[in-house]
Each structure stands twice: as C-alpha cells, then as structure tokens.
Amino acid sequence: MRIALIAHDNKKEDMIRFTTAYRDIFEQHELYATGTTGSRINQEVSLPVHCFNSGPLGGDQEIGALVSRNEMDMIIFFRDPLTSQPHEPDVNALIRLCDVYQVPLATNMGTAEVIIRGLKDGYLDWRKLDETKGE
Numbered sequence: 001m002r003i004a005l006i007a008h009d010n011k012k013e014d015m016i017r018f019t020t021a022y023r024d025i026f027e028q029h030e031l032y033a034t035g036t037t038g039s040r041i042n043q044e045v046s047l048p049v050h051c052f053n054s055g056p057l058g059g060d061q062e063i064g065a066l067v068s069r070n071e072m073d074m075i076i077f078f079r080d081p082l083t084s085q086p087h088e089p090d091v092n093a094l095i096r097l098c099d100v101y102q103v104p105l106a107t108n109m110g111t112a113e114v115i116i117r118g119l120k121d122g123y124l125d126w127r128k129l130d131e132t133k134g135e
C-alpha cells in the first residue's frame with residue numbers, strides 16, 4: 001500500500017513517535033511524505049520515504065495529485081488545529097480529494113491508531129481490489 005505521512009510543525013514529534021511505534025507495519029509499505037516530515041522520519045526512524053516538497057511549497061498538492069489518480073491508499077496527516085497555516089487552501093484541497101476518492105485519512109493520532117491497526121489486520125484490502133486504481 002502507498003501511505004502518505006504529513007505533520008505540521010507542532011505535530012512532528014508525534015509523527016516520529018507514531019512511526020517509531022508502528023515501524024514494523026510501516027516498513028512493509030511504500031511511504032511518501034511532505035519534505036520536512038519525510039526527511040525527519042527517514043533520519044530519525046530509518047524508514048525509506050519518498051519526500052515531496054515541503055507543505056508550504058506545494059507538498060500537500062503533490063500528494064493530492066496522487067490521490068486524484070487513485071495512487072495513494074492512506075493518508076496520516078497530523079494537523080495542528082491551533083496554528084494557522086499559510087497554505088491552508090492546499091491542506092483543505094488535499095482533504096477534499098480524500099473524500100472524493102474515498103481514501104482513508106487520519107487527521108489525528110487517535111484515528112491513525114485505528115487505521116494503522118486496520119491496515120495490519122486487512123481492513124484496507126479493499127483498496128487492492130479497486131480497479132480504478134493506477135499502479
């Protein structure tokens with residue numbers, strides 16, 4: 001499965017903790033991320049991650065492009081709800097596309113726990129059956 005990992009600055013430590021805790025699951029999948037989030041996961045958790053641009057420079061939109069081609073299976077996006085982001089329209093566009101294409105999206109750690117365990121237990125296998133998916 002292709003998984004995108006994104007975290008706003010105040011949530012990056014949470015993302016490092018989360019990817020460390022579920023490293024055994026993440027290492028079985030193809031990981032993508034916005035620039036700073038991805039390079040931190042790569043360096044601090046030693047997971048291979050394909051890094052796009054940093055979020056404010058278009059990284060959310062690059063991930064959105066994969067969603068629009070149905071080439072992304074899950075997004076874990078630890079948003080900071082208490083800080084305004086200069087690229088809020090990009091963030092909203094990405095979330096909207098997840099809804100358009102029925103892509104599982106966790107925007108906080110509570111939901112992320114559920115979908116990562118669901119991934120492990122096969123609850124996302126329907127993604128593999130989706131024939132509209134580009135491979």
Ligand SMILES: O=C(CO)COP(=O)(O)O
Pocket residue numbers: 006007008009033034035036037038053054055056059060087091
């Ligand atoms: O701003 C972001 C997502 O909207 C995250 O981008 P970075 O991972 O480059 O910090």
